[in-house]
Amino acid sequence: MSELVQRYTASVFFDQRLWRADIQGSLAHAQMLCECGILSGDDFAAIKNGMQHITAEIESGAFEWKLALEDVHLNIEARLTQLIGDAGKRLHTARSRNDQVATDVRLWLSAEIELITQLLVELQRALLSLAEKNIDVILPGFTHLQVAQPVSFAHHLLAYIEMFSRDAARMQEIKARTNTLPLGAAALAGTSYPINRTRVAELLGMVNAMGEPQVCQNSLDAVSDRDFAIEFTSASSLLMVHISRMSEELILWMSQNFAFIQIADRFTTGSSIMPQKKNPDVPELARGKTGRVVGHLMGLLMLMKAQPLAYNKDNQEDKEPLFDTVDTVKDTLRIFAQMIAGEKDPSTGLFSGGLTIHKEAMQSAALKGYATATDLADYLVKKGLPFRDAHETVALAVKHSLREGLELSALTLEQLQSFHPSIQADVYDVLSLEGSLHSRTSLGGTAPAQIKAQIQRHTLRLQKE
Ligand code: ARG
Numbered sequence: 367m368s369e370l371v372q373r374y375t376a377s378v379f380f381d382q383r384l385w386r387a388d389i390q391g392s393l394a395h396a397q398m399l400c401e402c403g404i405l406s407g408d409d410f411a412a413i414k415n416g417m418q419h420i421t422a423e424i425e426s427g428a429f430e431w432k433l434a435l436e437d438v439h440l441n442i443e444a445r446l447t448q449l450i451g452d453a454g455k456r457l458h459t460a461r462s463r464n465d466q467v468a469t470d471v472r473l474w475l476s477a478e479i480e481l482i483t484q485l486l487v488e489l490q491r492a493l494l495s496l497a498e499k500n501i502d503v504i505l506p507g508f509t510h511l512q513v514a515q516p517v518s519f520a521h522h523l524l525a526y527i528e529m530f531s532r533d534a535a536r537m538q539e540i541k542a543r544t545n546t547l548p549l550g551a552a553a554l555a556g557t558s559y560p561i562n563r564t565r566v567a568e569l570l571g572m573v574n575a576m577g578e579p580q581v582c583q584n585s586l587d588a589v590s591d592r593d594f595a596i597e598f599t600s601a602s603s604l605l606m607v608h609i610s611r612m613s614e615e616l617i618l619w620m621s622q623n624f625a626f627i628q629i630a631d632r633f634t635t636g637s638s639i640m641p642q643k644k645n646p647d648v649p650e651l652a653r654g655k656t657g658r659v660v661g662h663l664m665g666l667l668m669l670m671k672a673q674p675l676a677y678n679k680d681n682q683e684d685k686e687p688l689f690d691t692v693d694t695v696k697d698t699l700r701i702f703a704q705m706i707a708g709e710k711d712p713s714t715g716l717f718s719g720g721l722t723i724h725k726e727a728m729q730s731a732a733l734k735g736y737a738t739a740t741d742l743a744d745y746l747v748k749k750g751l752p753f754r755d756a757h758e759t760v761a762l763a764v765k766h767s768l769r770e771g772l773e774l775s776a777l778t779l780e781q782l783q784s785f786h787p788s789i790q791a792d793v794y795d796v797l798s799l800e801g802s803l804h805s806r807t808s809l810g811g812t813a814p815a816q817i818k819a820q821i822q823r824h825t826l827r828l829q830k831e
Pocket of ligand 1: 377381437463464467679681682683
């Protein structure tokens with residue numbers, strides 16, 4: 367191999383991060399071989415010692431990774447043999463790098479998915495704590511980015527909690543499938559040694575919710591499919607799309623035209639030439655990084671699409687997109703939880719440095735766009751008008767108000783009655799933001815009573831996480 371080809375085909379400089387899973391997988395394999403009488407007790411003991419030594423070397427940074435040894439698997443195995451001799455060479459009995467690498471990636475990813483689920487829980491808690499403080503804060507709810515109806519800021523935050531709770535559930539479903547054992551499929555066709563694959567799954571904790579070992583049931587499929595990685599990047603893409611939508615809103619809300627919020631200084635930067643600037647870099651980057659994660663999903667799908675069964679070297683290309691997806695998602699979730707709720711002072715237990723909410727700006731924006739027009743229509747329906755007629759009547763009232771430059775609630779009773787005689791003085795209750803908000807009591811609606819019930823539900827749910 368020329369130096370160029372060696373560099374082209376090697377993966378050790380990125381797949382070395384799988385080293386812990388690789389050693390864990392090897393130890394479970396060796397123990398099973400020993401229990402099945404395929405490997406001697408002495409050899410297994412030597413392998414255990416050798417792996418302990420290698421673990422210490424890698425942890426201390428003393429381990430010498432060699433490009434010539436191609437990947438993490440061959441590097442560790444070569445060092446093992448260097449340390450313990452023939453026993454090291456026996457480790458690879460009844461397996462292949464094909465089932466080994468699939469096992470390593472699944473083990474590693476299962477643990478990462480668990481971490482990501484926990485970070486999703488933390489982010490939901492951060493949103494929930496902000497929601498609890500902002501039940502009575504009213505902002506315009508938009509459709510088409512046009513003022514539509516007043517909603518509570520807490521209600522808006524709760525919408526994201528719903529999205530992130532589904533993301534967490536998706537992650538757990540994917541973990542259940544990822545955590546399944548390929549080892550024992552060997553190169554592609556299985557092995558003639560009397561191995562016990564179920565035992566290896568047990569030793570590696572590759573078990574379902576009932577504690578039953580999960581083993582890939584077809585050797586060709588076991589070594590060749592990376593659908594678990596694709597599912598994971600797909601769920602990650604969706605998660606990032608949720609983050610990106612929230613980012614977009616934070617960016618808009620922080621612009622002077624909205625001025626609804628302020629993001630703490632440590633998540634923003636200034637401009638090198640405009641001294642007054644404070645830019646929402648973190649949400650902007652998160653929005654940008656969403657493209658990167660979605661790109662990884664596309665990359666993995668394309669990687670898989672034309673591969674004949676079974677293993678092909680193409681699959682070595684699954685690692686960098688997968689690793690980068692995990693890193694990006696974890697960092698993004700951590701930083702968002704901090705940006706929203708602030709950071710906890712370990713001595714006082716109090717949070718500080720989260721989002722600052724400008725409730726007056728939110729409130730006056732909600733007053734601007736005839737956000738209670740639907741409430742007036744509903745009021746007329748309650749007085750006996752068919753909804754379509756009520757809609758028409760209110761449209762005329764809004765047109766008139768627009769011409770006069772007035773809010774609906776600023777029209778006199780006589781003016782309002784000129785649109786329909788059934789309008790009475792009690793109309794002003796529904797024309798206020800609070801009146802509108804409190805009236806939306808349907809399940810999942812924005813009335814404070816509904817919001818409190820939702821906060822309660824999420825609090826109980828997140829306590830169990
Ligand atoms: N480095 C390889 C990968 O990541 C390991 C498996 C190689 N197997 C083989 N037969 N060359 O996929």
